Amino acid sequence: MQASETFYQIALTLINGIGSVQAKLLLEYFGNAENIFKAKKKDLAIVEGIGEVKAKAIKEFDNFIEAEEEIKFCNNHHINILSFTNENYPQRLKHCYDAPSVLYYRGNADLNNSKIIAVIGTRTNSDYGKQVTENLIEQLQQHNVTIISGLAFGIDAIAHKAAVKNNLSTVGVLAHGLQTIYPTQHKSLAKEILLNGGLLTEFNRNTKADKHNFPRRNRIVAGMSDATVVIETAVKGGSMITAELAYNYNRDVFAVPAKISDTKSGGCLKLIQQNKAIIYTSPEALLNELGWQQNNQSKKKIQKELFIDLSEDEKIIVNLLKEKDQLHIDELYLKSNLSSSSVASAILNLELSNVIVGLPGKIYKLN
Numbered sequence: 001m002q003a004s005e006t007f008y009q010i011a012l013t014l015i016n017g018i019g020s021v022q023a024k025l026l027l028e029y030f031g032n033a034e035n036i037f038k039a040k041k042k043d044l045a046i047v048e049g050i051g052e053v054k055a056k057a058i059k060e061f062d063n064f065i066e067a068e069e070e071i072k073f074c075n076n077h078h079i080n081i082l083s084f085t086n087e088n089y090p091q092r093l094k095h096c097y098d099a100p101s102v103l104y105y106r107g108n109a110d111l112n113n114s115k116i117i118a119v120i121g122t123r124t125n126s127d128y129g130k131q132v133t134e135n136l137i138e139q140l141q142q143h144n145v146t147i148i149s150g151l152a153f154g155i156d157a158i159a160h161k162a163a164v165k166n167n168l169s170t171v172g173v174l175a176h177g178l179q180t181i182y183p184t185q186h187k188s189l190a191k192e193i194l195l196n197g198g199l200l201t202e203f204n205r206n207t208k209a210d211k212h213n214f215p216r217r218n219r220i221v222a223g224m225s226d227a228t229v230v231i232e233t234a235v236k237g238g239s240m241i242t243a244e245l246a247y248n249y250n251r252d253v254f255a256v257p258a259k260i261s262d263t264k265s266g267g268c269l270k271l272i273q274q275n276k277a278i279i280y281t282s283p284e285a286l287l288n289e290l291g292w293q294q295n296n297q298s299k300k301k302i303q304k305e306l307f308i309d310l311s312e313d314e315k316i317i318v319n320l321l322k323e324k325d326q327l328h329i330d331e332l333y334l335k336s337n338l339s340s341s342s343v344a345s346a347i348l349n350l351e352l353s354n355v356i357v358g359l360p361g362k363i364y365k366l367n
Contacts, residue, residue, distance in 0.1 A: 008033035009083045011067040013102050013204070017054045020202075023101040024084060025049055037061075066204075073205045079178055080105045090224040092116070092361055095328060096249050099223060100202035104178055107198020109169035111224065113146040114325045114365075115292060118221045118246070120239045121155025121231035122264055129232040129264070130158050132256055132280075136229065137162035139283035143292055148173060148225050150217060151186055151199075155231045155239075164192050173224075174201040175209050175217035182209035215241050222246035226360050227290060229254045229280060233267035240267045247276045251360045252290065254280040291357045291367075310355075313338055313346040318366070321356060326365035 012023050012033050029047045030036045036044070036058065044055035074081055082089045082103040090111040093099045105111065119136065121129060133155055137147060147163040149156040151172035163170035172193055174182070178201060181187045190199060202220065203213060218238065222228055222245040230253065233239035246253050255277035258265035271277035278289060287293045310318065316336050321327060327335070333343055347364065350356040357367045 005032055005034060006081055006083060007064075007067050007071060008037055009102050010070050010081070010204070011061065011064055012036060013202075014063055014066055015054075015057050015061050017057050019098075020100045021098050022049050022054065024099075027084065027101065070204050073179070074104065077178065078106060082111075088112070090220075091328065092225065092363070093220060093223040095330070095361060096219065096223040098219060100220065103200060103202055103220075104204070105198055105200045106178055107171065107194055107200075108196070109146055109171050109198045111171070111198075111200070113144070113169070115143060115145040115290075116148060116225045117145055118148040118225035118228040118242070119155065119159035119231065120149055120221065120228060120233075120242050122233050122237055122239065123152055123154035123156075124264070125154045125158065125232055126262075126264055128258065129155055129256075133158045133231050134162045136283050136286070137168065138166055140287075141166040141168055143287065144168075145292075146171065146197075148221055150175070150214075150221055151181075151190065151193075152238075153183060153185075157186060157189060160189060160193055160197075164196065167196065170197040172197070172199050173217050173220045174199060174203070175213035177201060177203045177205040177207040179205040180208075214238060218242040219245050222251060223249055225251060226363075227252040227254060227286070229256070229286070230268055230271065230277065231256050232258070232264045234263055235266040235270055237267050240271075243267075243271055243277065249361065253277040254286055254289075256280045291359065311346065311349070313342050314350055314355075317343070317346045317350060317364075318355060321364065321366045326359065326363050329362040329364065332364065 012018060025048055026036050030039055041055045041059050044050055044058055045052050082105055084101045119133060145168060147159055147168055147170040149159045160170050160172060170193055176182055178199060181190045218241050222242050228243060228246040228251060230239050230243050243253050253276055255268035255271045257279055272279055280286060317332060320332060320335050333340055336343055351358060354367050356364050358364055
């Protein structure tokens, strides 16, 4: 087959010692993946985080047939290969320093929907946890929210099933390749998800569900969501990793409180105690916290009244947000052609005037 940029980007993920951070540094330095493989060893070695050993690994890599086979597999199974520069790549995730350089996606859900929430929790949920999860997702139906979770037993599966039931798109993020489904008991659930959602992973088709892959899976769940809701988790539960990642990515984290004697919720209580999570009390409170409860008529009136008093810089920001539902601050810098200080000043004034609202992850939208 004729080598493409996608081919070289996949090949880059197959090199031992080259993780997502190093891959993106290399791509930034050399401009594209093909140039990385054509570069001299000494030029590779000077790139931040590479050095002699990793430069040697790149130059000695010869398993290009595997990249070819991966592309063939994806073509045969209607799997989209999303490189870091692909417009369909999850934009929220893109702003995380350790985001995967390549993702594999099968499905029809919009990975850049204006509202995305991760719902996670223990594999051994209580009836209380099940009830809270189902009630939350039922109440999100009218707000067109995409539900993200990890297709695991317990809260994850309950969240996916509730989303399917309420006709909300839902995406299962996997800790393995798309050649199989883990746990195997969720094969039928995965098929249901694909009808109005998708399956997403950074792992190639042959990768098994190794225990070391789950934390890597969790960073995708946390990074591509506006907020993470932790329903139930023990203090050392896997969901705590996702919650910590979301917190470090500057995303909102919500935790469901429970009895202090309930070990299934020990992690939730710890997150609340450490001020890393907002106490989840109801779907309405969550929507208010995220700024998703809208009174469109009154807000349009406010915008109309204030628009005539805006500065030229502020009008530029507002017009950009009218063109697209929401924009990351980096996109506002780029598209406005204003200085960073001018953008920061305009955003501050617009927020104080309630014309725009800031969302988790330095994303802004019209109020």
